[in-house]
Amino acid sequence: MxxxxxxxxxxxxxxxxxxxxxxxxxxxxxxxxxxxxxxxxxxxxxxxxxxxxxxxxxxxxxxxxxxxxxxxxxxxxxxxxxxxxxxxxxxxxxxxxxxxxxxxxxxxxxxxxxxxxxxxxxxxxxxxxxxxxxxxxxxxxxxxxxxxxxxxxxxxxxxxxxxxxxxxxxxxxxxxxxxxxxxxxxxxxxxxxxxxxxxxxxxxxxxxxxxxxxxxxxxxxxxxxxxxxxxxxxxxxxxxxxxxxxxxxxxxxxxxxxxxxxxxxxFDGLNGETLEESSRNGASADLRTLGLLRGPNGSRIAGPEFDPFFRYSGGYGYTWFRDDAEIATFLLAADRRADLGLEDWHRRSAHFYAETQLEDGTWPHRVWPHNGEIAPGWAHGRLEEGSEDVDYQADQTASVATYLATYLRVVDDEDDVVRAALLAALEGLDDTLAEDGLPERVQNAWENMTGRFTHTAATYLEAYAAIARAPVADEYRERAADRAREVYEGLDQLWVPERECYALRLDDGELDDRLDGSTFALAGAHLEYDAIAEVDDDRIEQLISHLENTIDGLYRDPDGPIEGLARFEDDPWRVRDQNEPKVWTVTTAWGANAAAELSGLLAARDHDDAATFDDRAHDLLALVEPGGTLRRAGEYLPEQLFDDGTADSATPLGWPHALRLATATALEERDVSGTKAHADEPTVQD
The missing domain is CATH 2.70.98.10 (Beta-galactosidase; Chain A, domain 5)
Structure with missing residues (x-):
């Protein structure tokens, strides 16, 4: 514009x-x-x-x-x-x-x-x-x-x-x-x-x-x-x-x-299925949407650029490594379950990450997808001489590391380019992990504050656990497992007993106890950790109460045609004349995914609450399914919606589409075969 x-x-x-x-x-x-x-x-x-x-x-x-x-x-x-x-x-x-x-x-x-x-x-x-x-x-x-x-x-x-x-x-x-x-x-x-x-x-x-x-x-x-x-x-x-x-x-x-x-x-990767058959579970609608946002090299923009003057936001027409790696990871999980045939997508993503990695093993704030060059941003702290690295979004590096480790384990364990990038990423993670087991002070996933965030810690836990399972030398696997244990224990510092939830962040020694949708990442992180070390009973109970309280606390059912989850408590962004935070599709889909993952973790223990979270996953998923109340024309999921159902911000947003697809295939597989979770899937080594 x-x-x-x-x-x-x-x-x-x-x-x-x-x-x-x-x-x-x-x-x-x-x-x-x-x-x-x-x-x-x-x-x-x-x-x-x-x-x-x-x-x-x-x-x-x-x-x-x-x-x-x-x-x-x-x-x-x-x-x-x-x-x-x-x-x-x-x-x-x-x-x-x-x-x-x-x-x-x-x-x-x-x-x-x-x-x-x-x-x-x-x-x-x-x-x-x-x-x-x-x-x-x-x-x-x-x-x-x-x-x-x-x-x-x-x-x-x-x-x-x-x-x-x-x-x-x-x-x-x-x-x-x-x-x-x-x-x-x-x-x-x-x-x-x-x-x-x-x-x-x-x-x-x-x-x-x-x-x-x-x-x-x-x-x-x-x-x-x-x-x-x-x-x-x-x-x-x-x-x-x-x-x-x-x-x-x-x-x-x-x-x-x-x-x-x-x-x-x-759709050539759909193994000869007709386009009509690929519509099952809404797969074709979500893949088409993700394809619209995807460049020839496999990287994706977060969403179409609706605010080119950055008047109300920091822009959307870039590749964020958080969004992109999360999308890549969810697509890989969905492909493993539903045999979508997305091998070329997976390979292009892995090599794009290897090509854009910084010398210190981390990834920058955002890049131009058409050439991988650094794009304008406010979290390039590790590129700035003399920076204290606070203006760095460490969860982005962790999300990429999780994807690279999983790619090596389940797709191609002989890809030395990806292996080198993963080992460099391990160095980058270690460099920003404090002695207390939590990542240092950085920017958060929502890019609107700094602190020591539960979400960032969850992404570190998942990344370290994924590296500990990856086909790399034993010394790196053992090192990653040790770090995962440190983060697992360090999360206790973020527990808020009065609210029976994990805090949004630790800020200057004080817990910010607001409910935060990004903490849904704890479910997948513990599921990954459970594959290398058992999640203890106390932590299981904390995860149950945290997810229950976060879903209930962020759930909004306004007097209008929509319902779903807000981003975090008291979120003021782009509400205009509306008094309450807006419903976000990404947190609604994320809540569904977290409930499904926790259900799998509980079912493996024959825990009574497994069915409860399975139901919660289905209920939340229905809101973002094709035909759901949060969908718009073309089956798009906009980033946010006003209470009267008016869509706002980036439309379509890629992240919730990948979350939805991964969750839908997981629930469908569980309903059909009883498979519990992605952490138990066969690997190329098996």
Whole structure:
């Protein structure tokens, strides 16, 4: 989002109780793109790119589409949307008087196709589609250039070139960008702009272009294509590619087929199952969502970037090693249970982590997914000379270490690159573990405070236990087991007997006894630890009371269409006029997963509470299941929801989708075969 788009949104959204002015929301609409480009299609048919983190190319900043009937252009308003089958083809249906416009949007590589088809009993003569497209090559809306190659428009800056073409006869023109007075005016600037009035030089320097494409055939149709390229690619080849992209997909069946072919390739790991069969347990919907957020190298953005000016957050269009490694670990668990065939995903994740590891064995705050380079952040303390490392999120390193250890144990015990990264990670963990068995003072998982957190300690316990089970030399396994025991014992310092729960953190010697959803990580950590040393009865009882009290204490059932778990007690973030903390999908799914893991731990001991937590897991999972009250269009899970059900923040968010899939497969496996938990699964060594 550039300044003029942000200002337009400010003008449109001021005073709305649920909107934060100046954002670039994706809480409605659907995404297409399972590779280098991520394109959002809004219900009104407008498209825009969220592609930069995945490709390094910015693409479409704003757009608008309309249908011309009898010399009058009807700009599309909200239409009905859905995914076609299990593909990433977005279908949007608009009604314009007696005419129905059916459109398909699909993104393949760096090419995006938008196909329009008219339906109706009395179709007009000579209809056409109007498109107004504003690009931002390299994030620029000024100092851009525009070339008109007969039937193709090219918008360029220095390193990025973006193209537009159509499958039918087309007329193209440039648009004059808004001037300062218009940007400062109280009313938003609408596209398309007024006629250029012969000001050729201004339209040639504009990032905004208009395209009028005729609708032809017995059932009038056309396809508009856009292509993002780098300047290093030959212009003649790019022009050939964009023209072929439009011409080869001139009919709807061709667009649908390219989308189906893409989906077949994407779901190729599902061992020959049809796409319809892959829908079992919602697997295909969650995998498609995670695929939308995934770049060619296997890394993922946390969610589409909705706050590019960091006005209300620190941004979302980056790879966090916490989110990404947790997603990778949950996908690995789900794949082991349901045989999803995601081996290539697992390998790409493991090697991405090895490539981005710092020299001290830790991982930075966040990186750009398209190249692994350090991205802007506020927790790069271990990169800053003289830093005391407080501005470091140690749980990220621990989460990656857990994944690498598990990958070596259950996928490929001969991967020396991953083994070296794991042993270096052990050094990084040891360097930040204090003598009392707890990690040093660092930033937390929610990135809004510092201290010595229960969640961070839980991730260390799980990481050390996972390394102690990994196929590495005995000296490292024994060392990791010793450290795991230290953390296990150190957790006693975080117990709050008055509330029968673990504290959020230890802060300057004082316990912050608020309930915190991230402490759900204790369940999985103890399950992993139980594979190398028995969890004692006292700790079992503490885990039972902690999980019961945390789920009950964070559970919110407002007077509205939703219910679920808040992030932590008294969470003030993005509540606007709402008095209570918002429901978060990640904590709701996390609570379900923790209940399922604790149920497995208890069932192995024939504990009476095993069935209780199994029921809790099912109840929480139902809220985030496909069709659950926290799902939105496209079966997306937004990060947060207001009490009236309005989605907010990053949509979709990858982390809860992976949590849901892992939990669903675990409960399904348990219901069918009685398998208790992932810690008891066979390994490559077995």
């Amino acid at each position: 550039k300044l003029h788009s942000a200002l337009n949104d400010v003008k449109r959204s001021q005073g709305d109780p649920h909107l934060f002015p100046g954002e670039r929301r994706s809480t409605t609409g659907l995404f297409s793109g399972l590779d280098e480009r991520l394109v959002h299609v809004a219900p009104d048919g407008s498209v825009r790119d969220y592609s930069y983190p995945l490709s390094g190319l910015v693409g479409i900043e704003q757009s608008r589409f309309g249908l011309e009937l009898e010399d009058d252009v009807h700009w599309f308003e909200d239409g009905d949307q859905r995914y076609v089958e299990d593909t990433a083809v977005v279908e949007t249906v608009h009604s314009v008087g007696p005419v129905t416009v059916v459109r398909y949007d699909v993104t393949v590589g760096r090419l995006h196709l938008t196909h329009f088809r008219l339906e109706g009993d009395d179709l007009p003569d000579s209809p056409s589609i109007h498109a107004c497209l504003g690009f931002a090559p390299e994030g620029r809306v000024g100092r851009t250039g525009q070339l008109q190659h007969d039937d193709v428009v090219e918008i360029y800056h220095e390193r990025e070139r973006d193209y537009v073409a159509a499958s039918t006869d087309v007329e193209v023109a440039g648009q004059i960008p808004p001037n300062f007075a218009e940007l400062l005016d109280a009313d938003p600037v609408e596209l398309p702009r007024p006629d250029a009035d012969g000001r050729y030089e201004e339209t040639s320097l504009s990032p905004i272009a208009t395209v009028e494409a005729s609708l032809t055939g017995a059932q009038p149709s056309t396809t508009i294509a856009t292509l993002l390229t780098e300047a290093s690619e030959a212009r003649t080849e790019a022009l050939e590619q964009i023209r072929a992209g439009a011409a080869d997909h001139a009919v709807g069946d061709a667009v649908l087929e390219v989308g189906r072919s893409q989906a077949r390739g994407f």
